[in-house]
Amino acid sequence: MKNIHKILVLILFFALSINAKTTELGDVTNIWSFPKVYNYDEQVSWYFDLSGTGFDDAEELYIWIWSPSEPDAGNWDNSSDFAKLTYEGNFVWKFDLTPTEYFNMSSADITASAGFWLRLKNKDGTRMSTVANVAYTSFSSFYSSNELIRAYPENPILNQPLSILLNSNLVTNFAGATSVHMHSGLNGWSVLQEYQSWVPAAVEKTKLKDLGNGFYKMDLIPSEYYETPPNFVMETMNFIFVKDDWAATSPEQILYAADVEPPPPPVFSFFPLKISYKDLLGIRRTNNEVGINKLFYKITANQISLEGEFEGNTTLISGFIDLATTLEGLDTLESVHIVVKDNRGNLIIDTEIPLIKLD
Numbered sequence: 001m002k003n004i005h006k007i008l009v010l011i012l013f014f015a016l017s018i019n020a021k022t023t024e025l026g027d028v029t030n031i032w033s034f035p036k037v038y039n040y041d042e043q044v045s046w047y048f049d050l051s052g053t054g055f056d057d058a059e060e061l062y063i064w065i066w067s068p069s070e071p072d073a074g075n076w077d078n079s080s081d082f083a084k085l086t087y088e089g090n091f092v093w094k095f096d097l098t099p100t101e102y103f104n105m106s107s108a109d110i111t112a113s114a115g116f117w118l119r120l121k122n123k124d125g126t127r128m129s130t131v132a133n134v135a136y137t138s139f140s141s142f143y144s145s146n147e148l149i150r151a152y153p154e155n156p157i158l159n160q161p162l163s164i165l166l167n168s169n170l171v172t173n174f175a176g177a178t179s180v181h182m183h184s185g186l187n188g189w190s191v192l193q194e195y196q197s198w199v200p201a202a203v204e205k206t207k208l209k210d211l212g213n214g215f216y217k218m219d220l221i222p223s224e225y226y227e228t229p230p231n232f233v234m235e236t237m238n239f240i241f242v243k244d245d246w247a248a249t250s251p252e253q254i255l256y257a258a259d260v261e262p263p264p265p266p267v268f269s270f271f272p273l274k275i276s277y278k279d280l281l282g283i284r285r286t287n288n289e290v291g292i293n294k295l296f297y298k299i300t301a302n303q304i305s306l307e308g309e310f311e312g313n314t315t316l317i318s319g320f321i322d323l324a325t326t327l328e329g330l331d332t333l334e335s336v337h338i339v340v341k342d343n344r345g346n347l348i349i350d351t352e353i354p355l356i357k358l359d
Contacts, residue, residue, distance in 0.1 A: 022125055025054035028132045029091075035219035036163040037139045037152045039211075040099040040107040046134055048120060051091035053129060061085045061120050063095050064128075068113030069103040076125045085120070093120070111138075139165060143215060146170070148250070155258040158223045158234040166241055166250075169214040173248035174241075180216050181206040183249075184239035188290035191226050197245045208241070216241075235260050236290065252346050254289065263287055268340070268348055276356050277327040283310070283340065284318035285348065293317065294343035301327060301336040331358065 029052035038044045055061065062079035064072060072083045085093040099110055116134035121127060142150050148170045156162045164182075168174040183195040183206065196202040205225075208216035222234055234257045241250040256262045264287045271282040285295060295317050299306040306326045310319035327333060333355055340348040 022121075023054075023127050024130055025127055026052060027130050028053070028120065031132065031134055032161065033134070034161045034221070035217070036161040037137050037165075037217075038163075038219075040110045041101075042209075043096065043098045046095045046097070047088070048085070048093045048095070048132075049091060050093065050120070050129070055091075055120075055127065055129075057091060058087050059127075060123060061087075061093055062123060063118055064121050064125075065116065065118035067115060067117040068105055068110050071102055071104075076121075079121065079123050079125070139163075142167070143213075149253055151255055153258070154255075155260075156222055156234070156237060156255055157258050158228065158232065159221065161219065161221055164218045164239075164255075166208065166216040166218070167214065168216060168241070168243075168250075171241065171243075171248065171250045174214070174243050174250075177243045177247075179203075179244060180208045180210075181242045182208060182218050182239050183242050184237065186222065186226055186228070186237055187235045189238050191228060191232075193226055195242050238291075252344060270353065274356050275323065275353070276358050277330055277333050277336075278324045278358065280320040281323055281338075281353070282318065282320050284316065285312075286316050288312070288314045288317060288342075290314060292342045292344065295319075295348065296341050296343070297321065298339045299323075299326070299336050301330065301333055304330075 028048050028050060030049040032047050034045045034047070035042070050061075062072075062083045063085060064076065064079065064083065066073075072080050075083075085095050088094050099105075100107055103110065105113075115136065118132055118134070120129040120132070137152060139150070139152065142165050146167075148167055150165045152163045152165075153160075166180065168177060168180060174180070181195040181197075181203065182193075185192040193206065194202065195206040208218045211217055222228070222237065223232070228234070236257065237255040238252060240252050243249070266285055266287045266289065268285045269283070271284065272279070275281055281299075283295065283297065293313055294309050294311050296309045297307065299321065304326060306321070308321065310317055312318060323336070327336070335352045335354045337352050339350045342348060
């Protein structure tokens, strides 16, 4: 409530101070940022779509912002060069800043302010937009959420900014990483952006921003990052994270595009539910991810080891393992250990299966 009151006072104060000759040209059609989410001490680009206003195409425009502070105070009639916007084309203008530097405020002070309130105007202040606000999305809750990744937005759009957060503290062997990279592809790895540690350009492009304490962030626009052809339709974004020069990798992650209905989650099971050392052990996995068509298993019991694979498709992968032949004579065996992975190396299950005693 306090912030709302502060905003209303600021808007009223500013409205009263504007030159009577100023013409208001309408609302900013849309505002977005790159990165999608960012810290206040991080460089960001704000984008303003003015296609629904009366501004001219490619007109020289400036930002006049009075909250959280007023960097260009006293210059309404002659905006400073540092407040000038960059024209991007198609009635979109851009303004680059690092908030803590531009407003000469700490992150804590910006957080406690009423937010980013502004107008866009020509240099002498005779033409301006209505009051606009740049929305800010905090991701501070991620640090204590115990989530491996979080995406903003959760379902990406091909031509719009995307930020992916990683908590590497939850990935085995990622401690002490000097750099973390994203090895990824669209639509089941059909359009790749590989992490190639021997190619400097690929190293730089795939490197995540280090947020400290094992947290990282990747910012991208999918169409630009993957250099997709015209009319490309994104369905999924598949990726793993890599420590240093492939010293360790995360499990595979999948984001589903905004207009794609996610499939039901995979289901893995053993059958029958109770087995002895003389039985056949069945395994099955339904609703497999795109590109997953094999399951590799390894069974160990005492000094005996049995490995094999089953092939299938996205609907079903299944098969039987002959325990009777492999474990012949081991009538005192109480359990077997089984590990199952898919054809991309992802761990499906690692468990002990108890064996029932036969009379």
